[in-house]
Amino acid sequence: MKRVLLRSKKDPFAIVGPGAAIESNVFGNNAGNLIFSQASHKTLQTSSTEVVANGFRADAAEAARINDEYDAFVIPLANAFRVSFIGHLNALSSLIEKLTIPVVVLGVGAQSDLDYDLDRMSRLDAPVSRFVRAVLERSASIGVRGEFTEKYLHSLGFNDVEVIGCPSMFMYGDHLDVTKGVDRLDGDSAVAVNASRSALGAGDVGGIVTANFERYPNMRYFAQETKDLELLYWGDRSEVDGARNRMPLHRTHPLFRENKVRVHLDPATWIDDLRDFDFSFGTRIHGNITALLAGTPAVVLCHDSRTLELCRYFDIPHRRIRHLSSDTDAADLYAEADFTAMHEGHAERFARFTGFLEKNGLEHVHSAGEDGGAAFEERVRTTAYPPGVDAWTSAEEGVSARIGWLRRDHAEAVTKVAELGKSVRTLEKTAARVDRLEKRLKSLEKAAAQTPYRRFRRSVGRVLRTLGLRR
Numbered sequence: 304m305k306r307v308l309l310r311s312k313k314d315p316f317a318i319v320g321p322g323a324a325i326e327s328n329v330f331g332n333n334a335g336n337l338i339f340s341q342a343s344h345k346t347l348q349t350s351s352t353e354v355v356a357n358g359f360r361a362d363a364a365e366a367a368r369i370n371d372e373y374d375a376f377v378i379p380l381a382n383a384f385r386v387s388f389i390g391h392l393n394a395l396s397s398l399i400e401k402l403t404i405p406v407v408v409l410g411v412g413a414q415s416d417l418d419y420d421l422d423r424m425s426r427l428d429a430p431v432s433r434f435v436r437a438v439l440e441r442s443a444s445i446g447v448r449g450e451f452t453e454k455y456l457h458s459l460g461f462n463d464v465e466v467i468g469c470p471s472m473f474m475y476g477d478h479l480d481v482t483k484g485v486d487r488l489d490g491d492s493a494v495a496v497n498a499s500r501s502a503l504g505a506g507d508v509g510g511i512v513t514a515n516f517e518r519y520p521n522m523r524y525f526a527q528e529t530k531d532l533e534l535l536y537w538g539d540r541s542e543v544d545g546a547r548n549r550m551p552l553h554r555t556h557p558l559f560r561e562n563k564v565r566v567h568l569d570p571a572t573w574i575d576d577l578r579d580f581d582f583s584f585g586t587r588i589h590g591n592i593t594a595l596l597a598g599t600p601a602v603v604l605c606h607d608s609r610t611l612e613l614c615r616y617f618d619i620p621h622r623r624i625r626h627l628s629s630d631t632d633a634a635d636l637y638a639e640a641d642f643t644a645m646h647e648g649h650a651e652r653f654a655r656f657t658g659f660l661e662k663n664g665l666e667h668v669h670s671a672g673e674d675g676g677a678a679f680e681e682r683v684r685t686t687a688y689p690p691g692v693d694a695w696t697s698a699e700e701g702v703s704a705r706i707g708w709l710r711r712d713h714a715e716a717v718t719k720v721a722e723l724g725k726s727v728r729t730l731e732k733t734a735a736r737v738d739r740l741e742k743r744l745k746s747l748e749k750a751a752a753q754t755p756y757r758r759f760r761r762s763v764g765r766v767l768r769t770l771g772l773r774r
Contacts, residue, residue, distance in 0.1 A: 311356035335589030361394040366401030384413035412448035449612025497590030505606035509550030510629025618644035
């Protein structure tokens with residue numbers, strides 16, 4: 304039995320409730336990670352391969368154990384070539400440089416603006432070059448998400464680069480069936496929306512969300528960040544503080560007030576939930592890919608290169624958010640969406656993806672003699688996953704706000720205690736250094752007292768005192 308170590312936050316069949324999900328950050332900040340991670344688990348878990356989630360750990364000290372216990376290290380990544388990810392990218396590089404087993408990257412993306420500005424990537428050149436060099440020394444090629452990332456790596460001098468998209472779109476292999484169930488959207492339509500905080504500076508995403516909720520009262524907001532899960536599970540102080548925003552950032556937003564916000568802890572329940580909707584739209588690439596996997600039409604509002612290059616590669620209907628106003632109507636997006644190219648090119652893209660796997664020595668469930676992932680899906684179907692998390696409410700008005708207040712005060716107190724502890728440790732280290740310096744000074748003084756000159760003076764003094772010539 305071969306064993307593959309997969310960069311994945313959790314095993315697809317591990318059951319984690321909302322409280323534990325918050326404490327362990329099971330999303331890795333964004334639930335979208337679960338979608339491409341699960342697709343990777345399913346694709347690689349053949350009849351003769353065990354796939355093990357590594358929990359997103361990247362510790363070079365574990366290299367010897369990994370070399371001994373696994374046959375390959377597979378790394379599905381999102382927009383990893385970004386400034387805020389440099390620390391973890393360097394940690395991955397340090398680990399990979401000590402590995403002797405194959406290392407395969409499934410679809411990494413670079414993050415820039417909608418104009419694919421390479422100048423914005425300059426701070427990443429050194430850490431990205433180190434990472435890619437380490438990977439290519441252990442694999443035939445590196446898989447990237449789209450044209451911009453390919454262009455960026457070529458600019459750094461790397462040629463063994465293949466555009467393969469994201470494993471998430473191949474959750475069901477070469478099968479993808481998205482159809483419009485209604486001719487047009489109306490006030491009774493079930494509309495799913497998603498939005499990312501990172502898109503706030505690119506367009507009026509909050510205005511678009513709120514305006515469409517007013518048009519479509521059956522709208523539901525599918526949130527994805529650990530921060531959103533905390534809002535649902537713990538509440539906040541926005542009611543007391545008077546915090547308001549057209550983006551669903553606070554419990555005072557109408558979507559929260561009407562309990563129209565959901566966060567799913569597992570891909571299975573997320574996909575199942577979206578099957579009941581007529582349409583999905585928003586800035587979240589994996590929020591909308593999840594809808595497509597459910598067979599629900601979706602349109603991505605692109606706000607950066609990572610969303611744009613994936614949409615262009617997979618021919619996912621999309622619009623650039625900077626060209627949209629807050630009056631943008633979901634009905635118009637739905638009417639304009641054409642999924643023909645996405646369907647027609649899917650088989651070819653899937654063949655390119657599996658060809659990449661085979662080129663890099665990875666077995667997959669779509670090869671001859673395997674079941675295409677049927678056993679995996681059967682296990683998913685029979686696993687009792689927790690339902691999507693909705694807003695915590697109480698019959699007593701204001702309890703949620705007070706709980707949120709207490710939690711925030713507690714969090715602030717914990718932070719202050721941690722800061723004080725850090726200051727105390729710094730003072731202790733300073734005191735220890737002072738103590739060592741004092742001991743060193745005394746040692747030097749003692750040594751100085753033993754110089755030949757001083758010994759001579761003391762000897763002469765004793766002689767003179769003996770002769771009575773010195774008192």
